[in-house]
Amino acid sequence: MIEIEVQNETHQNVHRIKAMAVPRIGEGIRLREPSGQWASYDILDVWYQQAEFGEIWVPYIHVRMTPDDMRTASVGEANPLVDKGQQVPIEDFLKKFEGDHEHEPVKLNLDLSEDV
DSSP states (O other): OEEEEEEETTTTEEEEEEESSOOOTTOEEEEEOTTSOEEEEEEEEEEEEEOSSTTOEEEEEEEEEOHHHHHHHHHHHSOTTOOGGGOOOHHHHHHHHHOSSOOOOOOOOOOOOSOO
8 A cells, every 4th residue: 555645735735645556647536525425526737755764755746636626626516596595403493394392104015925
């Protein structure tokens, strides 16, 4: 395993990943977003710097989110049809339809036999 330092231009942060091989310029990789979702990134630059100890060269990559994923992320954030300020817990939402009384589940007969 190779530890690679990733400089993320999209989020302006730096973190490390472990990989089997160092990707090349122009290749794409999938990285986890801060939101937990996966997104595609383009490799913009690859370089190596000598470590502070010994004759070891450490790989660095510079990445930016692909244009398609960038559009998808920005559409999700700025969707005028979704007002996230109106979010309510599901229990409160269901109370509008069920009323204050306790809901009784409907009994289903799942017996598929031919005997009627």
